[in-house]
Amino acid sequence: MSKKGILADMNYCTGCHACEIACKQENQFQVGTWGIRITEMISEYPDSDRVHFDYTAYFTPQCNLCAPRIASGEDTRPSCVKHCGTGSLHYGDIAELAKMMENMPRSVLHSPK
Numbered sequence: 001m002s003k004k005g006i007l008a009d010m011n012y013c014t015g016c017h018a019c020e021i022a023c024k025q026e027n028q029f030q031v032g033t034w035g036i037r038i039t040e041m042i043s044e045y046p047d048s049d050r051v052h053f054d055y056t057a058y059f060t061p062q063c064n065l066c067a068p069r070i071a072s073g074e075d076t077r078p079s080c081v082k083h084c085g086t087g088s089l090h091y092g093d094i095a096e097l098a099k100m101m102e103n104m105p106r107s108v109l110h111s112p113k
Helices: 018-027 067-071 094-101
Strands: 004-009 036-044 051-059 089-093 107-110
Touching: 004 094, 018 036, 051 107, 089 094, 094 107
Parallel strands: none
Antiparallel strands: 004 089, 004 107, 036 051
16 A cells, blocks of 8 residues: 655645644644644735735644544545645645645645654
8 A cells, every 4th residue: 555645735825724624623633733734924025015925834743644534434535635725735645746746846745654
């Protein structure tokens, strides 16, 4: 069986945090515990009143790719991937996801132990 992972394409993430909420509810994590976190960085343009927002996905050690959910046959995807409104999160074999990364300059690949 090939190793699975999640690929986050941060070019399309809008920072809605739906993945965080879905993960937290799926795993019934307590306050302060997360499987995925989205961080926001705000950059100001020099000599302008414009700003730019960047979002980055961080997967914590609590992320198990929703193994119980997938093993039960409830769904074929982790909860965060299912609920990502922009389609920024992809689940699959690490080798296939790594190939996808070649066309995603702002991406994060996660594979738990």
